[in-house]
Amino acid sequence: MTEGDDILARRKAMVAEIEAEVAGTRRWLGKRKLDPRVIAAITRVPRHLFVPVANRGHAYENRPQPIGHGQTISQPYMVAIMTDLAEIQPGERVLEIGTGCGYQTAVLAELGAQVYSIEVVGELAGPAAVRLRDLGYANAEVKCGDGARGWAEHAPFDAIIVTAAAWQRVPPALIAQLAPGGRLVIPVDRSVKAARYPFFDQDQELMVISKDEEGRIAERDVLPVAFVPLVEGGPETAA
Numbered sequence: 001m002t003e004g005d006d007i008l009a010r011r012k013a014m015v016a017e018i019e020a021e022v023a024g025t026r027r028w029l030g031k032r033k034l035d036p037r038v039i040a041a042i043t044r045v046p047r048h049l050f051v052p053v054a055n056r057g058h059a060y061e062n063r064p065q066p067i068g069h070g071q072t073i074s075q076p077y078m079v080a081i082m083t084d085l086a087e088i089q090p091g092e093r094v095l096e097i098g099t100g101c102g103y104q105t106a107v108l109a110e111l112g113a114q115v116y117s118i119e120v121v122g123e124l125a126g127p128a129a130v131r132l133r134d135l136g137y138a139n140a141e142v143k144c145g146d147g148a149r150g151w152a153e154h155a156p157f158d159a160i161i162v163t164a165a166a167w168q169r170v171p172p173a174l175i176a177q178l179a180p181g182g183r184l185v186i187p188v189d190r191s192v193k194a195a196r197y198p199f200f201d202q203d204q205e206l207m208v209i210s211k212d213e214e215g216r217i218a219e220r221d222v223l224p225v226a227f228v229p230l231v232e233g234g235p236e237t238a239a
């Protein structure tokens with residue numbers, strides 16, 4: 001077996017684990033299977049190229065991994081369900097908040113969306129932008145800044161995915177920048193106290209907020225989750 005075959009086999013095994021976990025959490029998700037386009041996108045993205053070289057052997061395990069700077073690459077199951085909940089169609093404009101290593105960004109780009117992604121840690125945003133460019137994702141743009149403010153220049157967005165937990169409320173700028181018919185997928189931390197490292201025991205819920213054609217907002221809770229906190233109120237920096 002060549003290394004390429006081995007990597008593809010591991011990726012397919014990871015996808016099978018995601019599918020099993022989706023079936024096991026069907027009561028929360030309201031479905032037994034994800035959109036086949038989401039599964040196909042995850043089967044294409046070379047996740048091993050998004051983790052630090054020392055962790056590559058673990059890249060296809062269905063769990064989050066450290067990527068440095070106190071941050072993580074999200075669990076594959078979580079990337080899969082958040083992408084599914086966002087109901088991305090080809091050609092849609094999508095805002096992602098919390099680029100990290102750029103893995104979720106790549107999955108969104110594989111779905112044919114035009115992706116705008118914001119990362120607050122400059123040491124992660126720069127390498128993620130280079131990685132996505134080198135892998136040929138011309139439809140993904142990354143900038144460094146506070147994503148809680150959205151990205152007004154490219155708004156409105158058909159979908160917004162936030163991969164860090166907002167404390168107590170959904171940032172108002174994100175609801176404002178959602179297009180009519182748009183979906184916002186975001187973990188919200190309802191704990192009385194804001195998260196402090198190492199972020200255990202927070203009461204976080206993954207939410208989907210949708211805006212109808214008349215601009216009315218509907219929201220629903222999906223399932224309990226554990227994300228790093230969304231850092232709000234930092235300086236706005238250039239790309």
Ligand code: SAH
Nearest residue numbers: 073074098100103104119120147163230231
């Ligand atoms: N999407 C990533 C997950 C990264 S973890 C993946 O595919 O694995 C969440 C990221 O959110 C971290 O890199 C963190 O630095 C970033 N983050 C936290 N607060 C932020 C903010 N206000 N704006 C943009 N990024 C933020």
